[in-house]
Amino acid sequence: MSDHSLPKTVDPLKYADQNKALQGVMEVQNLPRLADMLASDAGTITVDLEFDRDEQRIRILRGRLSTSLSRICERCLEPVQQPIETEFTLGIVLTDEQASQLPGRYEPLLVDPVSLELKEVIEEELILSLPMFAYHDRCHGEYEQKSEDSENKPEDGAQVKENPFSVLAGLKGKK
């Protein structure tokens, strides 16, 4: 209902050149890919977007999304509201080649020259920011240890993996 506070599509290049900012509210039910991952498609997303050019004249889109999504508690399997706040800065590009030239601090946002569908961006960013699990506060205690472990593991694992390889490479080099 309140989606009309945001334009459906924008011209991303023009918006960036003009440093346009947009604020609005979007209904979760209008984001079907996201809604499929939720317990309910009720709720709204507060959207803050700013198109701009950075000091290198690269066109960027800064965004901030804030919402509370209905998910299924991993422990009791009842619905639970999970607050989500996410911020992002995307580099607006027209081709894969431009994407590969972006500074590492920007995720590429591949666009058509004149028409960017805002809800595609918002949906994608929310899906990316969705925590793997949701718990009620009362359910979280027992699982806290476990979920913290599993959150830390990828990083630790990556480091552990890296070291043996460099050690092996070193050994090979010596032999």
Ligand SMILES: [Zn+2]
């Ligand atoms: Zn629960």
